[in-house]
Amino acid sequence: MEASRGAVRRSAGVTPPQARGKQANGGFLGWVSRQQWILSVGVILIVWQLAAAHYDAEIILPYPAATLKALAAALVDPETLINLGITLGRVLTGFAYALIIGVPLGMAMGASKKVRRVVSPIVDSVRQVPIMAWVPLTIVWFGLGDGPTLFLITMVGVFPILLSTIAGVDNISPDFFHAARSMGASKGSIIKNVVIPAAGPDILTGARLAMSAGWMSVI
């Protein structure tokens, strides 16, 4: 019975998109589901074009064509590409620091109530500081180089990673830990075979949030 239910669920996951495609062949909705991105980009361009025509002043709102031309010029300009590379490097470095701090700390806080009770007050108060408020301090601390940027990217990235890792570890069923221990698993084996795979999806969610937060704060 379970098996047939599983089979129904599996096929239910596969069938609808195909069926929708067949039923709506040539219909407006079927066309939308395949061409959604063209439609949405098109709508944006049209609205943009109309708005630009309304103001007809480059300083307020340039035309889409002019903007695209500038983008193309920027993409072949070596200086832009070098700067893009530097920015990307900063985001990735900050992101790596955030992972190195956030994941192990989150695991410790998720696994041990004691650690959580000690670390939570610090984390929760530092987390409330607006990111721009760090800027003057970081310049004093690190000078005007890459230091402040890296610190800020790490700072905005570490909290989503930390919180989602705690939640991910916290949500692991105690039965998994009991099962692993009753099969003779060591602490290291439990982290590798139980904690990381079970909390992995949550950690990845936090990492995605951290990545986009890093991009936004790098500027």
Add this chain to the structure above:
Amino acid sequence: MSKLEIKGVSKQFGAGDTVHRVLDDVGMRIAEGEFVTLLGPSGCGKTTLLTIVAGFQHADEGVVLLSGNVTDGPGPDRGFVFQSYALFPWMNVRDNVLFPMRQVAMSAEDQERRLAELLALAHLSGKEHLYPHQLSGGMKQRTALVRALACSPEVLLMDEPLGALDYQMRMLLQGELEAIFMRERVTVLMVTHDVEEAVFLSDRVLVMGLGGGRIVRDLKIDLPRPRQRKSERYHHYKDVLTDALRDAMGGAGLEALERLEMGAAQAELPPLSVEEIEVGMMGQ
């Protein structure tokens, strides 16, 4: 010498005025190769006792002796089958069953040999690359069972192993479990509230009462294996245990039934079988 001996185990929860003494000086001896079932109403402390034997929690007083040695914490000498199976969803059947063998550094050849043996035993050959979510309830149960048996534990502990299955599947699997135990000859301590299951599988049934988890009845099931459900003595044992279970519940029949139903709802179990409802109502 007993394989497993539980001596003077007590356990209480809560503090101050709300102390609930779940187990009060509970003791029992289980011989090598014996299949013993703890039968009792929900809330009698049978699962608490089983998890203490497993080492998942500590007793406030008393000790658990395995082959004469005091146990401390969980270990591969005591296999455990969970009601929820606790199969790792990120591993397929093969990796789930190999997991305990990898923890004890068994040689690669021995692992493969044991794996093939266990999969055949559980009728899972050819299914080793499926993940738990692709298995039926019965297949998950059998995977969990052979995983617990993989490193030949000295004693196997089972917490309502068939509790999450529907009635027909449960009857079918009871027969399969019996066949597996006749082959593997392992000492078993199982917890259940299902009289039929207790009679079908056990060599001995201990009935636990409400309040302190005292053993109110110790009954040998003297029937040839494989067990036949139709024999007169089989039904006699069922009647004796049903009466004992009713006595164990005392006047708390309705309350116990409510707890049973609430427990079932919490565990997302299928609706209660006729038998469980009967057992619950008899105390009224």
